[in-house]
Amino acid sequence: xxxxxxxxxxLQVEQLTKSFDERPVLTGxxxxxxxxxxxxxLGPSGTGKSVFLKCLAGVMQPNSGRIxxxxxxxxxxxxxxxxxxxxxxxxxxxxxxxxDSLTALENVALPLEQTTDLxxxxxxxxxxxxxxxxxxxxxxxRYPSQLSGGMQKRLALARAIVTRPELxxxxxxxxxxxxLRRNAVFSMIVKYQRHFNFTALIVTHDVPEALAASxxxxxxxxxxxxxxxxxxxxxxxxxxxxxxxxxxxQSLALDIKEIRLDLQHSLHIQHTEPL
Amino acid sequence: xxxxxxxxxxxxxxxxxxxxxxxxxGFGDFALFTGRSFGALATSRRxxxxxxxxxxxxxxxxxxxxxxxxxxxxxxxxxxxxxxxxRFGSVGLLGTLVSxxxxxxxxPVLAALMLIGQAGSALAAExxxxxxxxxxVALETMGVESHGYLVAPRLxxxxxxxxxxxxxxxVVGFWGGSLSGSLLLGVDSGVYWSSIERAIEPRDLRECFxxxxxxxxLSVTICAYQGFYADRNPSATGARAVSAATTRAxxxxxxxxxxxxxxISSFFI
Numbered sequence: 001x002x003x004x005x006x007x008x009x010x011l012q013v014e015q016l017t018k019s020f021d022e023r024p025v026l027t028g029x030x031x032x033x034x035x036x037x038x039x040x041x042l043g044p045s046g047t048g049k050s051v052f053l054k055c056l057a058g059v060m061q062p063n064s065g066r067i068x069x070x071x072x073x074x075x076x077x078x079x080x081x082x083x084x085x086x087x088x089x090x091x092x093x094x095x096x097x098x099x100d101s102l103t104a105l106e107n108v109a110l111p112l113e114q115t116t117d118l119x120x121x122x123x124x125x126x127x128x129x130x131x132x133x134x135x136x137x138x139x140x141x142r143y144p145s146q147l148s149g150g151m152q153k154r155l156a157l158a159r160a161i162v163t164r165p166e167l168x169x170x171x172x173x174x175x176x177x178x179x180l181r182r183n184a185v186f187s188m189i190v191k192y193q194r195h196f197n198f199t200a201l202i203v204t205h206d207v208p209e210a211l212a213a214s215x216x217x218x219x220x221x222x223x224x225x226x227x228x229x230x231x232x233x234x235x236x237x238x239x240x241x242x243x244x245x246x247x248x249x250q251s252l253a254l255d256i257k258e259i260r261l262d263l264q265h266s267l268h269i270q271h272t273e274p275l
Numbered sequence: 276x277x278x279x280x281x282x283x284x285x286x287x288x289x290x291x292x293x294x295x296x297x298x299x300x301g302f303g304d305f306a307l308f309t310g311r312s313f314g315a316l317a318t319s320r321r322x323x324x325x326x327x328x329x330x331x332x333x334x335x336x337x338x339x340x341x342x343x344x345x346x347x348x349x350x351x352x353x354x355x356x357x358x359x360x361x362r363f364g365s366v367g368l369l370g371t372l373v374s375x376x377x378x379x380x381x382x383p384v385l386a387a388l389m390l391i392g393q394a395g396s397a398l399a400a401e402x403x404x405x406x407x408x409x410x411x412v413a414l415e416t417m418g419v420e421s422h423g424y425l426v427a428p429r430l431x432x433x434x435x436x437x438x439x440x441x442x443x444x445x446v447v448g449f450w451g452g453s454l455s456g457s458l459l460l461g462v463d464s465g466v467y468w469s470s471i472e473r474a475i476e477p478r479d480l481r482e483c484f485x486x487x488x489x490x491x492x493l494s495v496t497i498c499a500y501q502g503f504y505a506d507r508n509p510s511a512t513g514a515r516a517v518s519a520a521t522t523r524a525x526x527x528x529x530x531x532x533x534x535x536x537x538x539i540s541s542f543f544i
Contacts, residue, residue: 057416086418097413101401113321114419163417 009071010035010167010199011056016065017223018051025051026062027223033201035166038193040202040210042234043220044245049203050094052220053171056201057091058082069167087115090160094172096152098144098159104131105140108159115163130162131155133195149177153185161196168193170202174209182206186213207246211235219245308422308500312430315423322428329432333394333495334440340389345444348385349451352376356452357460369462370470373452378475378483379543380536382445387490387532390440391525395498398429399524402502403517411503426499430492437491438484445483482543489535494528501527 011033018026025048033039043049054060056067058074067074069085076082099107109127112118118126131137134154144152153173160168170189174182186209193200203220204210210217211231219227219234219242226241227234234242316322356372402425405411414421449471456462505520506512 059412059416083418086416089416091413091416093409093413095409097409099405099410099413100408111417111419114414114424115320115417117320 008034010069011201012066012068012071013056014066014068016052016055016067017063018048018055018060019063024223026055029065029220029223029225031218031225031228033167033199034216035199036197037215038190038200038202038213040204040214040217041220041225042205042207042210042217042245043203044248045205047220048223049205049220050171053091053169053201053203057089057169058085059091087163088165089167089169090163090165092156092160092168092170092173094175096144096156098152098156100144103141103143104136104147104155104158107144107155108162111159111163126162130158133161133192134158150181150184154188157188157192161192161198164196165198167199167201170200170204172204173202174204174206182209186210189213221245304504305496305500308426308503309496311422312426312496312499315420315427316431318420319423319427322423322431325424325428326431329428330436332397333390333429333432334436337390337393337436337440338443340393341386341440341444342447344385344389345382345447346451346454348381348444349373349377349448349453350455351451352381352448353452353455353460357456357462366456366460366462367466368470369452369456370467371474373456374449374471374474375479377445377448377452378479380540382448383441383483383486383490384532384536386441386444386487387437387494388529389444390437390491391494391498391528391532395494395528396521396525398495399498399502399505399521400517402499403505403520406503406505407513407517421503426496426503429495429499433491433495434488438487441483441487478543482539486536486539489539490532493531493535497528497531498524500524 009032011031013029013031016026016029017024029052031041041049041052051060055062058076061076069089072081074081074085099110102110105124105127108130109123112123112126116123128137128140131140134157136151136154136158139147139151139155144155147155173189174185177185186206189200189202190213192198202210202214211234214231216229217227217231217234218225221241227237227239229237235246237243352373353369356369356376357366360366360368360372402411405425411421411425414424453464453467457464457467501520501524502517505516508516508519511519
């Protein structure tokens with residue numbers, strides 16, 4: 001396991017546990033997320049990856065454990081600390097969770113309208129900027145149901161970055177997408193992570209794409225983190241849990257290096273194709 | 276016999292206890308929800324635009340129903356009232372009967388029931404779908420107070436819309452009574468309208484508007500609560516949970532309006 005200096009850490013999780021009706025899902029998760037990195041938590045379906053992310057976002061309350069954001073522990077009863085955490089953190093839902101009765105522009109403007117004291121003009125300017133950065137400005141008056149799946153994903157990302165967060169949590173960002181679109185979503189994450197310099201924490205079971213896009217990866221299995229390291233260390237690991245998971249992932253047959261090259265290539269293209 | 280009874284009651288007791296606890300915790304939850312929603316009125320940002328939208332949803336959209344039901348309620352009251360009063364030779368009091376019935380009871384209650392059927396059910400369904408599609412959780416992760424964003428503007432709108440809709444209902448009802456009483460059954464129009472003027476006192480109007488405002492707050496809170504926690508139904512999920520929540524919202528708020536009507540009336544009489 002790589003030793004990371006504490007001052008570089010944005011998020012630290014210690015001994016996090018969560019059970020549902022006496023059924024343990026997380027049994028002591030320890031994780032340190034370096035600032036400015038893309039960190040992916042891998043794991044088979046049903047291992048509690050989304051539960052882990054929701055515990056971090058404060059949507060679910062863990063049974064025990066400690067979460068520290070920027071070296072300050074998040075305490076559920078301290079609304080001030082949580083309010084600050086939510087100002088500096090965004091969550092991208094698996095289902096996108098866009099507001100279906102609001103237009104694209106209204107969706108992006110909502111967090112600014114409701115959590116800041118910015119003037120209307122400034123809110124519109126920043127929202128249009130975010131839509132522009134995600135190449136959605138021409139769709140500003142469309143409702144989410146009038147956008148394609150990829151556009152909805154980009155709109156959700158635009159809403160997540162409009163508040164200029166330091167940490168973005170991605171819950172299965174490629175669930176239900178075909179391999180081409182999975183690659184496009186990961187390339188979008190890498191592109192905007194570099195552009196905005198936020199820390200990205202992704203949970204997914206798409207191994208090849210995650211390995212190609214991430215700075216560090218961890219494997220969640222049996223309610224605990226069984227592995228943490230660089231993508232190369234993950235690919236070469238002989239730990240039975242890691243190799244077992246790697247072998248069980250059919251899509252790993254795809255050449256990871258090829259995906260990585262593809263990803264880098266798409267990042268160099270100035271105007272990417274719409275998803 | 277005694278042993279069987281004891282055995283049966285022994286197995287019933289945990290069930291009774293569980294149900295009692297569930298009901299008490301339900302009341303507690305509802306009280307917390309109501310408190311948070313009212314509390315959020317003070318902290319919610321940019322409330323005005325959402326209040327205007329809610330006024331439109333509850334008011335303008337429901338207006339045709341209110342006018343139609345108000346008109347026919349007045350027509351029926353005029354018709355029935357005429358035949359009852361004619362037995363005692365007091366058709367001159369038709370305006371009194373129609374106006375007091377509408378102002379004190381039928382106006383606030385029927386207008387509220389119509390608004391529950393249209394705006395209340397729509398509110399419960401909308402919030403239920405928002406809960407199902409994680410839109411409410413998304414608000415919370417953004418640091419937006421979901422009660423303040425979703426419920427508080429509707430409460431303010433209800434305070435405005437229910438009394439106005441009730442007033443319209445009552446006025447249209449008067450015209451309905453006049454149509455059936457004066458135009459169709461021959462009661463003198465001047466007598467009808469002057470008896471209305473004489474019958475209604477300021478306390479009747481006060482009762483009418485207090486009832487309308489209370490019914491509005493009560494029904495909006497209940498409908499919003501049912502939709503907001505549509506996912507808590509253990510026996511249904513997804514679309515069925517939303518439909519169950521909508522049904523519960525309409526049934527519970529209708530019953531509560533009738534109970535509240537009795538309670539408020541007993542204070543005024």
